[in-house]
Amino acid sequence: MKTRRKVLLLIGSAKQPRSTSGALGSYLLERLGEQGYQTETLLIHKSLRTEGGSNTLLTATDRADIVVLAFPTYIDSLPASVTKALELVAKHRLARGNGQQRLLAIANCGFPEAHHNNTALDICRLFAWEAGFSWAGGLSLGGGEALDGQPLGEAGRRARNAARALDLAAEAVAMDEAVPQKPVDLMAKPIVPSWMYTFIGQFGWKRRARKFGTRKKLQDRPFQRVV
Numbered sequence: 001m002k003t004r005r006k007v008l009l010l011i012g013s014a015k016q017p018r019s020t021s022g023a024l025g026s027y028l029l030e031r032l033g034e035q036g037y038q039t040e041t042l043l044i045h046k047s048l049r050t051e052g053g054s055n056t057l058l059t060a061t062d063r064a065d066i067v068v069l070a071f072p073t074y075i076d077s078l079p080a081s082v083t084k085a086l087e088l089v090a091k092h093r094l095a096r097g098n099g100q101q102r103l104l105a106i107a108n109c110g111f112p113e114a115h116h117n118n119t120a121l122d123i124c125r126l127f128a129w130e131a132g133f134s135w136a137g138g139l140s141l142g143g144g145e146a147l148d149g150q151p152l153g154e155a156g157r158r159a160r161n162a163a164r165a166l167d168l169a170a171e172a173v174a175m176d177e178a179v180p181q182k183p184v185d186l187m188a189k190p191i192v193p194s195w196m197y198t199f200i201g202q203f204g205w206k207r208r209a210r211k212f213g214t215r216k217k218l219q220d221r222p223f224q225r226v227v
């Protein structure tokens with residue numbers, strides 16, 4: 001009997017209960033599930049809390065045909081927990097990686113332009129090479145806050161391009177191909193014009209500051225050096 005191929009989603013956001021990383025990764029997993037893949041999802045920050053959790057992450061990685069890493073960009077790079085997980089996986093796989101397993105990364109960032117994810121995705125590509133994965137490609141979404149972790153199927157027009165990009169990526173992955181340029185371009189398309197994103201973002205920050213009683217402190221610079 002032919003065994004079903006396995007896909008493991010590693011979510012690199014610590015946001016609970018929902019994150020944009022989770023929404024994007026889960027949508028892709030659903031599509032791959034429809035293509036006959038057996039799916040598994042782990043939250044990286046939760047897994048790394050215990051030795052048992054870290055071992056589960058390593059064994060899940062070992063048995064996956066394809067690993068999907070979905071994460072938010074932090075300071076142009078990966079969140080610390082994701083870096084830690086990649087270091088663990090690389091060390092664990094020193095003698096194992098033979099390029100038969102594949103790695104696909106999905107990055108999302110807060111700035112409206114998707115190119116802010118470039119460095120983080122380059123890090124993932126180099127990790128794949130170092131750890132013996134074949135690089136299946138990287139998808140990059142800007143303005144991830146506009147989705148705010150909402151499942152793509154419920155986010156309407158805002159998620160239209162991201163969903164289409166992931167549909168196409170799933171088709172390519174199922175045929176053992178790398179993610180082609182079309183889904184990469186679709187994912188990178190701004191969700192809303194950047195002036196609108198900034199305007200809504202400013203409004204959101206002020207509303208949040210009011211909620212926490214810090215509206216008058218928004219211009220504070222507590223770490224500014226006084227000369």
Ligand SMILES: Cc1cc2nc3c(=O)[nH]c(=O)nc-3n(C[C@H](O)[C@H](O)[C@H](O)COP(=O)(O)O)c2cc1C
Nearest residue numbers: 013019020021072073074075076109110111144145
């Ligand atoms: C500590 C921290 C650092 C961040 N650094 C960046 C950054 O360098 N560039 C950027 O565009 N967004 C940055 N962001 C914004 C997140 O990437 C953005 O909010 C993302 O949509 C969160 O995705 P998630 O819901 O999957 O966690 C940062 C957020 C945090 C909390």
